Amino acid sequence: MVNMWAISRDPEVWVDPLEFKPDRFVARDGEMEFSVFGSDLRLAPFGSGRRTCPGKALGLTTVTYWVASLLHEYEWLPLDENAVDLSEVLRLSCEMAKPLVAKVRPRCGRLSPAQLSSV
């Protein structure tokens, strides 16, 4: 078993590993695109090698589509009384100990009057 949890928190592998810096995965000039398909063990969410996930292309496409759709259709707002808590709990996989609660508002320009009245 490869301990991906430890690798992704190792300061010798990642600069400021606990900071939220999504741009760390964006290729800069002259760099290769960061692969999450198993060739780069700094981050291998689908495993690697002979038993790598056969559904990785479908999984990545689907999750990308969900996230893009949710961001495109809704404005996401924090709840003041409920700050984001990134504490973890290990179940089947590593989950948020306190589930994320957020307020969403439809991006109204994209809704018809009939849709708006039902929101």
Ligand code: HEM
């Ligand atoms: C974001 C979505 C997904 C993630 C993060 C994910 C992750 C993983 C991981 C980490 C493994 C273990 C790989 C290893 O042992 O090295 C795995 C195995 C597997 N995944 Fe996925 N997976 C996803 C989606 C899917 C989908 C959509 C399917 C099927 C349609 C699928 C089917 C499988 C199967 C059958 C295995 C076992 C492969 C084997 O042991 O030979 N996965 N997945």
